[in-house]
Amino acid sequence: MSEIIVVTSGKGGVGKTTTTANLGVGFAARGKKVVLIDTDTGLRNLDLLLGLENRIMYDLIDVTEGRVPYKKALVRHKRHESLYLLPTSQTKDKSAVNAQQINSLCSELAKDFDYVIIDCPAGIEQGFQTAISAADTAVVVTIPEISAVRDADKIIGELGRAEKDNIKLIVNRIRPDMVKKGDMLTMDDIDEILSIDCIGQIPDDELVVTSTNRGEPVITNPVSSAGKAYKNIVGRLCGENIPFMEIVPEGFFDKFKKIFKM
Amino acid sequence: MSEDVVFKGSRSGLQLIFDQTVDFTSILKQLKAKLESAIDFFGKGTIVNVAVDKITKEQEAELVILFQRYGLTLKAIDTSISKVNEFKFEEVDVEASKEITIIERTVRGGQEIISNGSVVILGNVNPGAKIIAGGNIDIKGTCRGLVHAGAFGDLTATIVADKMLAMQIRIADLIARAPDNLETVDTTECARIKDGIIVIETVNRQEVC
Numbered sequence: 001m002s003e004i005i006v007v008t009s010g011k012g013g014v015g016k017t018t019t020t021a022n023l024g025v026g027f028a029a030r031g032k033k034v035v036l037i038d039t040d041t042g043l044r045n046l047d048l049l050l051g052l053e054n055r056i057m058y059d060l061i062d063v064t065e066g067r068v069p070y071k072k073a074l075v076r077h078k079r080h081e082s083l084y085l086l087p088t089s090q091t092k093d094k095s096a097v098n099a100q101q102i103n104s105l106c107s108e109l110a111k112d113f114d115y116v117i118i119d120c121p122a123g124i125e126q127g128f129q130t131a132i133s134a135a136d137t138a139v140v141v142t143i144p145e146i147s148a149v150r151d152a153d154k155i156i157g158e159l160g161r162a163e164k165d166n167i168k169l170i171v172n173r174i175r176p177d178m179v180k181k182g183d184m185l186t187m188d189d190i191d192e193i194l195s196i197d198c199i200g201q202i203p204d205d206e207l208v209v210t211s212t213n214r215g216e217p218v219i220t221n222p223v224s225s226a227g228k229a230y231k232n233i234v235g236r237l238c239g240e241n242i243p244f245m246e247i248v249p250e251g252f253f254d255k256f257k258k259i260f261k262m
Numbered sequence: 263m264s265e266d267v268v269f270k271g272s273r274s275g276l277q278l279i280f281d282q283t284v285d286f287t288s289i290l291k292q293l294k295a296k297l298e299s300a301i302d303f304f305g306k307g308t309i310v311n312v313a314v315d316k317i318t319k320e321q322e323a324e325l326v327i328l329f330q331r332y333g334l335t336l337k338a339i340d341t342s343i344s345k346v347n348e349f350k351f352e353e354v355d356v357e358a359s360k361e362i363t364i365i366e367r368t369v370r371g372g373q374e375i376i377s378n379g380s381v382v383i384l385g386n387v388n389p390g391a392k393i394i395a396g397g398n399i400d401i402k403g404t405c406r407g408l409v410h411a412g413a414f415g416d417l418t419a420t421i422v423a424d425k426m427l428a429m430q431i432r433i434a435d436l437i438a439r440a441p442d443n444l445e446t447v448d449t450t451e452c453a454r455i456k457d458g459i460i461v462i463e464t465v466n467r468q469e470v471c
Contacts, residue, residue: 150371153388157370192404193388195368 002110005117005237006135008159010151012122014143015172018208019230020119021049022219023139026234028083029219032114035074037106039131040121041088041096050077051215052085060088064101070108079220084113094126099133106134124158132159137166137237140196143173144185149193156196170200170233176247200233202226203247267292269310278312278325278336286321290328297332314338360397369393369407378414389429395419408432417455426451426462436460 007020017040024036037060038046047053058073063086070086077083086109089096102118109116120131132138138159142152152169159167171190178184187201205226211218219230225245232242266281267289280289310329317325322338329336361379371390375381380397391407393399398420399411405423410432412419417434427446431438431453438453438460452465 150390153371154390157373160367160370193386193406195386 002114002116003137004106004110004135005115005137005139006120006132006164007117007139007141008120008128008132008155009122009141009148010124010155011142011148014141014148015202015208016122016141017045017049017119018212018217019139019141019170019172020046020117021217022227022230023234023237024050024083024085024115024117025077025080025217026219026230027115027117027237028077028080030234030238031082033082033112034115034117035084035086035109035113037086037102037109037116037118038088039097039102039118039127041127042090042093043121044088044090046119047075047085047087048215049212049217050083050085052077052087053215056087059090060086061092061096062089064097064105070105094121094130097130099130102130103134124154128155128158129162132162132164135164137168138164139168139170139199140194141170141172142190142194144171144175144179144190146185149185149190153194156194167196168237169194169196169198170202171198172202173204174201174247175204179247199236200229201244201247202229202233267296269296276308276310278310280316282316290324293325294328297328297334308333309335309337311337311339362397363395368403371407387423387428398422411453419454421453422450422465422467424450426453428453431460431462433460438462 005023007016007023009016020036024034027034036046038044039060040046041061047056052075055075058068060073062068063070063073074084074086077085106116118131118135121127140152140155142148156167171187175184179186187198191198203225205218205224207221207224208218208226211221211224218224218227221227228245232245235242266284268279270277270279280293312322312325317338322336326336361377362382363375363377363379364382364384365375366384368385369375369383369387369391371388374392374394375383376394378396381393381395381399383393383399383401383403386403387393387401387405387407387409389406392410393407394410394413396414397411397416399409399422401423403423404425405428407428408430409421409428411421412434415434419433421431421433425446425448427440427444429440433453433455436455436459447464449464450467451462453460453462
């Protein structure tokens with residue numbers, strides 16, 4: 001059974017593309033056959049994160065307009081044999097592809113792949129509507145900031161209107177030090193507003209930036225805490241029951257207090 | 263790009279609103295594209311209002327011709343306050359105002375629930391959401407959005423919420439906004455008009471229902 005997942009957020013810059021790339025590598029590392037579709041036409045980035053920019057021959061628009069079969073446009077990842085990217089055009093805009101075309105493309109891809117992951121553009125306009133049209137599951141990415149949470153709420157409403165009921169939440173870029181001081185929205189605050197199933201809490205990690213720049217998703221880095229969080233998310237999407245890791249570590253004094261029950 | 267021209271639905275019907283800072287020929291062009299793409303949406307003979315003080319006579323004539331081509335009627339109206347109020351207190355269908363709309367989900371940002379009668383929400387009302395009711399509003403959850411009860415002028419309308427953290431509370435034509443430092447109260451609260459202002463009091467659910 002193949003699954004079509006759309007990664008969306010409403011607000012830009014919260015980590016949709018990073019999440020898409022990491023989920024793709026994560027599934028592929030588990031031996032699943034995965035295709036990532038970039039639908040952010042005109043502002044494509046997914047190829048950069050995977051380090052595949054120089055291998056692109058054709059793009060999504062060539063496929064949807066019937067110029068080439070999709071197999072010709074797929075770019076295989078250099079490390080992961082079972083991971084493919086369907087890049088989009090950098091010269092066209094969002095109106096170049098419509099929901100119907102994505103639907104028929106995805107149903108074709110679903111025959112060959114275990115997971116089809118769609119990277120959605122920011123916003124709630126045409127590009128978003130197109131990207132979500134084919135999805136079975138929607139993964140909403142947000143960060144612990146009030147504007148990102150508001151936008152996520154709106155997106156969840158829009159997804160509901162499009163009758164996408166399987167919606168999962170990922171909270172990205174959590175800063176443990178700030179949460180501890182009470183300067184950042186906590187998971188409880190976010191949960192109270194969004195009230196949807198959370199499948200991932202990703203700590204803010206500098207390694208994400210360095211790995212993005214190198215075209216190597218952070219999930220392959222064994223020492224990165226964000227990488228570990230992504231691995232757990234992949235496990236949860238595969239149906240495993242993985243406990244959430246502790247993002248706000250207990251300090252020395254907390255432990256001390258606990259021992260002496262202060 | 264095409265957001266310079268907007269059709270807005272109001273109690274008095276459809277209203278055409280456009281950005282006056284944009285060149286009028288560009289407005290006409292966008293309007294044409296909009297009508298072209300949504301011609302099925304506007305039924306033949308639909309009346310579209312436009313604020314009379316926003317356009318010149320020549321522009322009005324041009325718009326009338328354009329609208330006629332799509333089977334619509336343009337009406338230039340005076341949208342000053344007195345007129346708006348007139349629409350507001352138009353006869354309310356008494357039967358309709360007894361209706362109760364029940365919403366069994368969370369109302370999220372950007373969503374709007376509008377009812378002539380009363381509204382019961384079994385869920386939260388999130389920030390950015392709007393509930394407008396001719397009668398009362400009862401929220402069995404947390405209210406963080408904008409709520410307007412007695413929207414047609416019923417001064418006795420009430421708003422009840424398990425947790426009242428509303429951005430704005432409106433009853434009839436009175437408006438109260440949340441204080442800038444909102445304290446959370448863990449009991450059910452009810453907003454109503456008392457001596458000409460909106461007051462919020464703790465209530466017992468059993469007494470209200």
